[in-house]
Amino acid sequence: MNASLPELLAHHPWLITPEAHASLSELVASRLEVAPGAGDGKPTGPAALVDEGLAVIPLHGVMLRRPDPIARLFGATDTEAIREAVDLAAGDRSVGAVLLDIDSPGGSINGTPELAAAVRNAASRKPVYAFSAGMMCSAAYWVGSQADVLYAAPSARVGSIGVLLPVVDRSEAFAKAGVKVEVFAAGKFKGAGVPGTSLTDEQRAWLQQGVEETWGQFKDAVRSRRRVADGAMEGQHFAAGSALGHGLLSGLADTRAEVEERIRFRHLS
Secondary structure, three states, X not given: OOOOHHHHHHHOOEEEOHHHHHHHHHHXXXXXXXXXXXXXXXXXXXXXXXXOOEEEEEEEOOEEOOOOHHHHHOOOEEHHHHHHHHHHHHHOOOXXXXXXXXXXXXXXXXXXXXXXXXXXHHHOOOOEEEEEEEEEEOHHHHHHOOOOEEEEOXXXXXXXXXXEOOOOOOHHHHHHOOOOOOOXXXXXXXXXXXXXXXXXXXXXXXXXXXXXXXXXXXXXXXXXXXXXXXXXXXXXXXXXXXXXXXXOOXXXXXXXXXXXXXXXXXXXX
């Protein structure tokens, strides 16, 4: 069973902009009482829209693997469903090219490398493009970077190549409330981050090591497809024009329709 959205927010590394993580955390905290009964428990996700040989696959909202009902309330998108759509488009003989329509601040690490690998595999079989008119950040950029060609609208935000793992230390608040938390666990890292406790130095080092490892994988994936300097991979996101200058993009385009026109002219005419 996948972790719930509140658990993911509190205990798992994220490939997402800090602003989006904070906003999502606030939304979840304010809506927990209505979310558990929402939805039918089935993961939702996009299917490719195929029009005259071009498969357009939307990647919108926070990216999660098999989002739970709470996450779906906030417009989360299922990375497994997107991966399935990419694989189907790659194997469909009627599809001559693929376009990822991206507007996402990123999401959970779970499912992101696998989706990125599916995009890379599809690009080895037919032309794959990515376009964003809004955000292509963090996990969304990891995925988009594996396309052959990346476009963004001038006002879009692109990049945020970094990893985020917030851990809230509420031990003082618990103590002021007269609550003492004792953790019985086997293994010195097993109880890391339990509410009401503080991290040990060893636990901090272990968590940081995991974050650095994921960041390294992220950067390696980007470097395998694009020439981006280390200085542009420190977690910051850029306006599209600056992203182009840093090598994060292939070019600019005002609209998705403009990108579709270019694809049709180059590959489908």
